[in-house]
Amino acid sequence: xxxxxxxxxxxxxxxxxxxxxxxxxxxxxxxxxxxxxxxxxxxxxxxxxxxxxxxxxxxxxxxxxxxxxxxxxxxxxxxxxxxxxxxxxxxxxxxxxxxxxxxxxxxxxxxxxxxxxxxxxxxxxxxxxxxxxxxxxxxxxxxxxxxxxxxxxxxxxxxxxxxxxxxxxxxxxxxxxxxxxxxxxxxxxxxxxxxxxxxxxxxxxxxxxxxxxxxxxxxxxxxxxxxxxxxxxxxxxxxxxxxxxxxxxxxxxxxxxxxxxxxxxxxxxxxxxxxxxxxxxxxxxxxxxxxxxxxxxxxxxxxxxxxxxxxxxxxxxxxxxxxxxxxxxxxxxxxxxxxxxxxxxxxxxxxxxxxxxxxxxxxxxxxxxxxxxxxxxxxxxxxxxxxxxxxxxxxxxxxxxxxxxxxxxxxxxxxxxxxxxxxxxxxxxxxxxxxxxxxxxxxxxxxxxxxxxxxxxxxxxxxxxxxxxxxxxxxxxxxxxxxxxxxxxxxxxxxxxxxx
Amino acid sequence: xxxxxxxxxxxxxxxxxxxxxxxxxxxxxxxxxxxxxxxxxxxxxxxxxxxxxxxxxxxxxxxxxxxxxxxxxxxxxxxxx
Numbered sequence: 001x002x003x004x005x006x007x008x009x010x011x012x013x014x015x016x017x018x019x020x021x022x023x024x025x026x027x028x029x030x031x032x033x034x035x036x037x038x039x040x041x042x043x044x045x046x047x048x049x050x051x052x053x054x055x056x057x058x059x060x061x062x063x064x065x066x067x068x069x070x071x072x073x074x075x076x077x078x079x080x081x082x083x084x085x086x087x088x089x090x091x092x093x094x095x096x097x098x099x100x101x102x103x104x105x106x107x108x109x110x111x112x113x114x115x116x117x118x119x120x121x122x123x124x125x126x127x128x129x130x131x132x133x134x135x136x137x138x139x140x141x142x143x144x145x146x147x148x149x150x151x152x153x154x155x156x157x158x159x160x161x162x163x164x165x166x167x168x169x170x171x172x173x174x175x176x177x178x179x180x181x182x183x184x185x186x187x188x189x190x191x192x193x194x195x196x197x198x199x200x201x202x203x204x205x206x207x208x209x210x211x212x213x214x215x216x217x218x219x220x221x222x223x224x225x226x227x228x229x230x231x232x233x234x235x236x237x238x239x240x241x242x243x244x245x246x247x248x249x250x251x252x253x254x255x256x257x258x259x260x261x262x263x264x265x266x267x268x269x270x271x272x273x274x275x276x277x278x279x280x281x282x283x284x285x286x287x288x289x290x291x292x293x294x295x296x297x298x299x300x301x302x303x304x305x306x307x308x309x310x311x312x313x314x315x316x317x318x319x320x321x322x323x324x325x326x327x328x329x330x331x332x333x334x335x336x337x338x339x340x341x342x343x344x345x346x347x348x349x350x351x352x353x354x355x356x357x358x359x360x361x362x363x364x365x366x367x368x369x370x371x372x373x374x375x376x377x378x379x380x381x382x383x384x385x386x387x388x389x390x391x392x393x394x395x396x397x398x399x400x401x402x403x404x405x406x407x408x409x410x411x412x413x414x415x416x417x418x419x420x421x422x423x424x425x426x427x428x429x430x431x432x433x434x435x436x437x438x439x440x441x442x443x444x445x446x447x448x449x450x451x452x453x454x455x456x457x458x459x460x461x462x463x464x465x466x467x468x469x470x471x472x473x474x475x476x477x478x479x480x481x482x483x484x485x486x487x488x489x490x491x492x493x494x495x496x497x498x499x500x
Numbered sequence: 501x502x503x504x505x506x507x508x509x510x511x512x513x514x515x516x517x518x519x520x521x522x523x524x525x526x527x528x529x530x531x532x533x534x535x536x537x538x539x540x541x542x543x544x545x546x547x548x549x550x551x552x553x554x555x556x557x558x559x560x561x562x563x564x565x566x567x568x569x570x571x572x573x574x575x576x577x578x579x580x581x
Binding site: 448463 | 504505553556559573
């Protein structure tokens with residue numbers, strides 16, 4: 001039962017993440033910067049899907065789940081997510097069908113966000129309602145691994161596809177950027193097909209089935225969840241005392257860290273991704289460890305301890321990442337500097353594309369690679385207006401391992417705050433409105449507070465340019481407020497009436 | 501502890517307007533600095549999303565001040581008011 005529920009949820013996360021992981025490639029295919037409408041749609045696709053639509057999905061599908069049942073609702077979310085993902089892989093590019101392409105992509109991305117908003121609450125509720133009272137944390141922690149494993153799967157499939165399209169690595173990457181990016185989207189239909197088959201075989205949650213038989217299901221779950229003070233105060237407590245802090249810790253550890261390594265530390269595209277892949281791989285079992293432990297000692301203090309550790313160690317951890325990648329304070333071995341120039345003729349013009357790759361070697365095995373591309377004109381005196389310069393750094397094995405350890409520590413905090421949270425949320429709300437009540441604080445905490453972390457953190461670094469770590473104030477402040485509220489108001493006792 | 505919970509409620513009530521003020525001020529400054537469509541959409545989304553959440557924390561603070569969190573419900577019957 002756990003496996004059957006978790007596989008579907010994992011696939012949904014996979015579907016949601018491949019769009020994010022391939023955002024740059026998709027932008028080139030569908031959202032050309034030269035067209036303002038396409039650029040506008042690109043911004044909407046980025047912001048709307050994750051932050052606006054997810055909470056709406058939570059309301060729409062949460063209500064449905066409390067009215068008609070958990071099984072059929074999270075079956076529906078899976079079909080919507082899988083169908084949208086597969087369809088994204090089939091959309092012709094902007095060059096072929098013009099502005100219709102970005103519009104279709106936006107609609108499909110919104111559907112993905114909506115489906116994700118409905119999926120998690122259903123899966124967590126379903127598993128918890130099957131679990132023995134003293135093992136709810138352990139059972140639901142398997143659902144908690146799916147978000148991280150979905151990211152792992154998406155990164156893995158993307159990297160494998162990127163290198164499998166041609167024996168020449170450069171050609172393979174070029175083909176991936178041209179058409180191969182569609183493969184991870186198309187693969188989804190197979191994964192979703194299997195998940196749908198498994199979910200069709202599953203039975204309705206026993207607690208919901210009992211309520212239905214007794215005619216005690218909610219008539220209006222939205223009203224009962226948010227218009228009744230007794231439940232609204234619990235929804236607010238779940239958001240401000242748990243999911244808000246959990247969301248920022250999650251997104252800082254798994255997304256902002258990777259973005260920071262790639263964009264601020266300037267670590268090579270693949271190294272920055274494989275660092276995250278290894279860290280996730282080592283840390284994922286701890287979701288289950290902390291989920292299980294929470295059955296013994298309660299959910300509250302494990303989650304709050306994760307937030308506390310994140311608050312006090314984020315700056316030193318990110319500072320260490322910066323110092324590992326820093327080349328300004330490291331000695332350069334100038335004798336080892338390599339410069340390679342390649343010319344690729346542009347047909348029928350006499351001009352060529354010139355690519356100059358310079359590799360500089362520094363102390364501690366750090367390599368700084370600069371690729372400068374410009375046009376070499378046949379006409380004498382004519383020069384490129386502006387060369388395109390891309391810089392990346394390659395780490396030696398020891399520094400690479402250090403970065404994995406640092407990201408692992410951050411993902412470990414994620415497992416502390418995220419491992420027990422499904423059981424925590426389930427135990428806060430009664431069966432008849434559980435799907436609706438727990439989905440909204442979860443998706444505001446994770447979709448809004450968490451999902452905005454990379455954007456707000458990056459934005460802060462553009463406003464306050466003196467401090468490269470200024471972006472961390474956002475997750476630190478949010479987690480600190482959540483920690484105080486959680487410590488003061490949240491109960492560590494299990495809800496004894498989760499089965500009512 | 502219950503007294504701390506009650507009076508901390510005032511802090512949460514004040515946090516709402518403070519967050520709204522900071523958000524709107526930063527949004528106006530950033531849009532004025534770079535008045536392109538992307539910046540406008542981004543900040544409008546932030547303001548539209550965070551204002552209801554700021555109101556939410558004010559309601560939370562009010563409930564805390566009214567001692568609603570001194571006893572948390574232990575059954576569905578307590579929630580159905």
